[in-house]
Amino acid sequence: MRPLNDVRGETEPASVNGRARGVLERYAALLPVTSATPALSLQEGDTPLLEVPRLAAWAGVASLYVKFEGMNPTGSFKDRGMVVAVAKAVESGARTILCASTGNTAASAAAYAARAGVTAVVLLPRGKVAGAKVSQALAYGARAIALDTGFDAALDVARGLTARYAVELVNSVNPHRIAGQATAAYEICDVLGHAPDVLALPVGNGGNISAYWAGFRRYRDLGRTRSLPSIVGGQAAGAAPLVLGHPVESPDTIASAIRIGRPASWESAVAAATESGGEFRAVTDAAILDAYRQLARREGIFCEPSSAAGLAALRASVAAGRTPAGSECVCVCTGHGLKDAQFAPALEDDAAPLPATVEAVAAALGVAERRGS
Ligand code: AN7
Numbered sequence: 001m002r003p004l005n006d007v008r009g010e011t012e013p014a015s016v017n018g019r020a021r022g023v024l025e026r027y028a029a030l031l032p033v034t035s036a037t038p039a040l041s042l043q044e045g046d047t048p049l050l051e052v053p054r055l056a057a058w059a060g061v062a063s064l065y066v067k068f069e070g071m072n073p074t075g076s077f078k079d080r081g082m083v084v085a086v087a088k089a090v091e092s093g094a095r096t097i098l099c100a101s102t103g104n105t106a107a108s109a110a111a112y113a114a115r116a117g118v119t120a121v122v123l124l125p126r127g128k129v130a131g132a133k134v135s136q137a138l139a140y141g142a143r144a145i146a147l148d149t150g151f152d153a154a155l156d157v158a159r160g161l162t163a164r165y166a167v168e169l170v171n172s173v174n175p176h177r178i179a180g181q182a183t184a185a186y187e188i189c190d191v192l193g194h195a196p197d198v199l200a201l202p203v204g205n206g207g208n209i210s211a212y213w214a215g216f217r218r219y220r221d222l223g224r225t226r227s228l229p230s231i232v233g234g235q236a237a238g239a240a241p242l243v244l245g246h247p248v249e250s251p252d253t254i255a256s257a258i259r260i261g262r263p264a265s266w267e268s269a270v271a272a273a274t275e276s277g278g279e280f281r282a283v284t285d286a287a288i289l290d291a292y293r294q295l296a297r298r299e300g301i302f303c304e305p306s307s308a309a310g311l312a313a314l315r316a317s318v319a320a321g322r323t324p325a326g327s328e329c330v331c332v333c334t335g336h337g338l339k340d341a342q343f344a345p346a347l348e349d350d351a352a353p354l355p356a357t358v359e360a361v362a363a364a365l366g367v368a369e370r371r372g373s
Contacts, residue, residue, distance in 0.1 A: 011190060011224060014046040023080050024087060027183045030218065031084055032176060040087040040116055042073035044080055045183055049191045049330070054298040056329075059311065060318040063328040065196070066295070066311075067188060070303050070336030074136065077208060077334045078108035080184060081177030085170040086112040094168040096121060098161060100147075100154035101171075102204065102257045103133030104335055109170050110142035121167065123147055123154045130256055130304070130340035150251065152262040155205075172207025173264050181208055185215025186224075188330055195225040198323055201332035202309035203233035203242060203280065204258035206269030208334065213272035229330070231278035232323060233269065234313025236306075240282040242269060254285045254343065257306035257335060279322060283312040289343060291315065295333065302337030302344075310334075 012026050022041030024033060048068045056064035069077035086109070089097050096119045099109050106122035106129070113120035122137050126146040137144055147154045155171060162169035172178060189195050195216055203209050209231060219225045235243050239251030239259050248261035263269055273280050283291075292308035295301040311331045317323040337344065354360045362369075 012186070020046065023083050023180055023183050027186060030183070030186065031179055032088065034091070037087050037091050038116065040083050040090070040112065042079065042083070042111060042115055044072050044083055045187065047071045047184075047187070049188060050299065050301065052299045052301070055294060055311070055331075058294050058298060059315040059329070059331075060325055061198075061314070061323070061329050062326045065188075065192075065330045066299070066301055067184060067330055067332045068301055068303070069184065069332060069334050070307065070339075074104075074108045074111045075336035075339050076104040076108060077181065077184060077332070078104045079112070081172065081180035081207075081211070082108040082112045082170060084180030085168075085174050085176040086116050086118070088176045089168040089170065090116050090118060092168070094166075095119060096167045097170045098158055098167040099123070099169065099171045100125075100151060100158040101129070102151050102259060103129040104257055104339070105171065106142065106144070107133050107136040107140070110137040110140035113142065114140045119143065121145065123158050125150050125154050128256060128259065130342070132339050132341070151260050152247075152251075155264060171264065172205055172211075178207060178211045178214060181211035182215030182218065184332070185212045186219055189216070189219050189225045192330075195219070195227050196229050196330040197227075197327040198232060198278070198314070198329040199229040199332065200232040200234065200310040200314035200317075200329060202255070202258050202306055202313075202334055203235050203269060204239075204260040204263065204306075206242065206263035206265035208332075209233050209272045210265045210268035212332075213268075213276060228276060229278075230323070231272050231276040232310070232313050232317050233273055233278070233280045234288075234309035234311075235280055235282050236288060236309060237282040237284045240280070242266070242273070242280040243282040253288075255288055255306035255309055256340065257304060258309060279317065281313040281316050281322075283309055283316055287312040287316065292343065296337070301333060303333035304335040304337055304340040305343050306340070307333040307335045
């Protein structure tokens with residue numbers, strides 16, 4: 001397989017003299033960076049863009065790449081926007097940042113707050129966030145507050161708080177988050193040398209789909225790509241307000257990261273799907289888990305279940321004849337599998353333990369003995 005780091009048309013090098021540049025440094029010219037913006041970085045960005053031929057066959061498309069955003073420093077795409085939002089908050093004199101979160105935003109906010117020397121407060125829907133994400137936020141020293149509600153109402157509280165009190169909101173309604181997340185679109189174009197025909201990704205609050213669409217358009221306007229992709233947004237069937245066209249009161253899905261019924265970036269998310277000629281597609285939990293399993297087994301990519309909703313939606317879109325099978329596609333896998341591993345053990349049979357002997361294990365494996373032994 002050809003390494004994809006031999007880039008064509010790269011305009012912003014990922015490293016200089018062997019030192020990785022984070023998002024703020026690499027894409028400074030395209031971000032709201034001033035001479036007063038702190039050089040905050042955990043070396044986020046520059047994530048793998050993996051060519052995945054076996055997964056392409058499964059999804060029914062001619063060409064498929066996975067942009068594995070789980071390889072960011074806190075294990076999700078949130079780091080791209082968080083580094084910008086926290087740097088700008090610090091630049092403006094803020095000492096406390098705040099977000100509501102289904103988990104990944106909280107972990108990222110906590111990490112960048114620690115790195116910047118400010119306080120993070122994270123509002124979490126009680127019992128609805130994957131345990132590893134809560135542990136992560138606490139490990140970075142965040143003040144975590146559980147609220148007896150879902151994500152949507154927690155975000156209402158976060159917005160209400162930041163409107164009245166001197167704390168900086170770093171949810172994706174903060175435009176610096178969107179500007180930072182747009183760098184993923186730049187990277188895809190830098191590596192491929194052009195924009196793909198189709199970009200598929202999971203959609204919850206609608207921030208990331210808005211950021212990608214803004215990013216691709218920006219690169220087109222700068223003359224760095226000629227075309228724009230169609231964007232396919234995957235929503236869990238039990239939490240699919242953008243597919244239904246109305247908010248969902250009690251969103252329900254195993255994909256906890258995208259268990260969101262009232263997306264804050266509703267209008268820009270709809271604009272991204274419609275203006276790009278793409279669509280939103282609802283996928284069942286079973287289809288999400290199937291895509292999750294295929295990513296790991298066919299290509300060695302372990303993402304969290306929510307992350308696989310984009311791939312599930314792409315496959316469904318092709319099967320429905322909506323996305324042409326001949327397309328060159330990029331599927332964004334937004335978070336790492338270790339974030340939410342509770343569905344992974346079900347992939348393996350729960351075999352009873354064996355006696356700890358070479359013979360017992362060899363017999364169970366059915367492997368041939370070496371000649372002469
Ligand atoms: C793995 O962390 O909303 O459509 O509070 O964690 O931009 O919301 C997470 C969202 C996709 C959806 N994949 O992105 C949060 C939060 C993963 C995610 C999304 C999320 P948006």
